[in-house]
Amino acid sequence: MFRKAERKQAKLRLALCGPSGSGKTYSALLIAQGLAPGGKIALIDTERGSGELYADLTAYDVAPLNPPYTPTRYIEIIKAAESAGYDVLIIDSLSHAWTGEGGVLEMHDRATSASRSGNSFAAWREVTPHHNALVDAIIGANLHIIVTMRTKTAYDMVDDGKGGKKPVKIGLSPVQRDGMEYEFTTVVDLSVESHVATATKDRTRLFDGEHFVPTPETGEALRDWLMTGKDPVAESKAILKTLKASASKVKNVPDLTKWWRGHGADIAQLTAADREALAAHCSDRKLAILEAESKVQNDVPDFDQDDEIRGNGQDHDAGGIDAGVPTH
Template sequence: MNQLPPPVRRAQTQQGTTADEYDDGPIVFRPASKDGQKARLSIQGPSGCGKTWTGLSISGGLAEGERFAVIDTERNAATLYVNDLPVEFDHFPMRRYNPRGLIKALAAAAQAGYPVVMIDSLTHFWKGAEGTLDQVSQVADSKYSGNTFAAWKDGGEIQDDMIEALMSFPGHVVATMRASEKWVLEKGSKTPVSKGLLAEQRKGIEFEFGVAAEMDEANRLRFIKSRCPSFRGLVLNQPDGARDIAKPYLDWLRSGAKEIDTSAWIDAAGTEDATPQSLLALYREVEAASALATPLMHPQTGQPTSLGAYIKERGTALKNAQQ
């Protein structure tokens, strides 16, 4: 069931918005910079390889002494390491794995101001109860007369929205994924050949992250993709996540870059003296920073939404009130 069409990125829309005003903006090229970039790191591996321990250590290093958030689908596995690692974190266990639930948890973590969120593990939102595969099966039966292929139109959107929220979280993100070894029979051979570890998530999801690594049972970590030059081709034996991974990653992200505080955008979107013109300009500013999908809790409804959708909703409401 992993042979799916590639994800399609869709613009965030909101019922009742003016698509031509917000979605048909000008194409403006700006000087490139790393301003506001955050760590996006995934670790995949089989059970017992040390994903949770290493993920917690990396998250603690990225948090630089602040408390961070852990979204736990592994039956409280992260809590077993309290007092074993020099990190402090707050913990939210999940038992149902609807991707929309992860979006809501990310919005709550963003609202609370956590500098880092760790998801342990992302696998459950793919193949667990109410995960993407389960969602597709349910939609196929209820909407498409059992046609699973047609149901991927809906399932793919749910998955894409989850990834957009994950990649747009205003802090650093560390995600673990279960993985199993992939064996193939090559042409002319009767002996299976190992092709490495295959993450138990949508095919290719590890490449959504800026840095992706895999771990084996010997607690050896190998980077399989990295935008950070320090990690390319690197293999670490029993790594110290804070020292060996978080520090060089932060040093690279901050080199020649400045921090961006998304809370200022949220405040500007909700201010009482906002106008349709100021909100459209704010939308363009957030769009230029690739932050439209930043998850947040709607200030009025308390439901998860995105920064872009919230700005658009307010701007459209104010414009309609003037007519």
């Protein structure tokens, strides 16, 4: 049940949060450069073309996403980016999936209106699975993902260095479902003033107590941290090879079912592709077992056929090889 904890190589899940003008898209592209030098970068643009304003900064591909901003449409593009072999996907921005036209809040309003009771709490039971599916797609994708999220905006009065005060735009909580930030490896808040970044959550511990301006070097530092540890793909392949050999030795279908259940901990360590490969292998093994059992049954004659073959309609004496077997 338990096993020794080990660091494994991982894909980045980074959230850049800030009000309009804080440099979220620009910072995301700079970090992506360092995260995957020479790699393929893709960007989901929900900002009506603004995602292409930085085409001179680095090479990247854009997937424009216009309304409706349903979770399903985000999921489709995430899977397409993964299938196309991109190294980094920037989702700019994830806030539209929550508050945008066709987003989760609008889906909830429609579900509430459609219900007889008009119970908004009950409507969440219908809508929440769509949001959860989007979160799962982000977490499970086999590429680095950087998302931008708008923050609710407020103003604070700060010292202008001349003995007076000036209003400065500050960001508050991200425009997304409460607790969404906990799904990410690192969450960074960006200020409008000088685009200074502050990590509000950081599992890497690279930015504890730091205030910095994102650069490609930020991505390089994250890449180095992510690559520390065992290669999960290579480890998954080794586990898959062992599991296939073990499953091939199982002799009947009930034991094959027990085998799958008994190796749940090992199966959980496989990549999604290797889990599918193991499932296909076990399906093939099941068919082979059933075909072998069917062949054995077909090779065994029934009682009448056996009797007819042995006796051939003739009597045998008591000392014959079929002594004691009834004859016709």
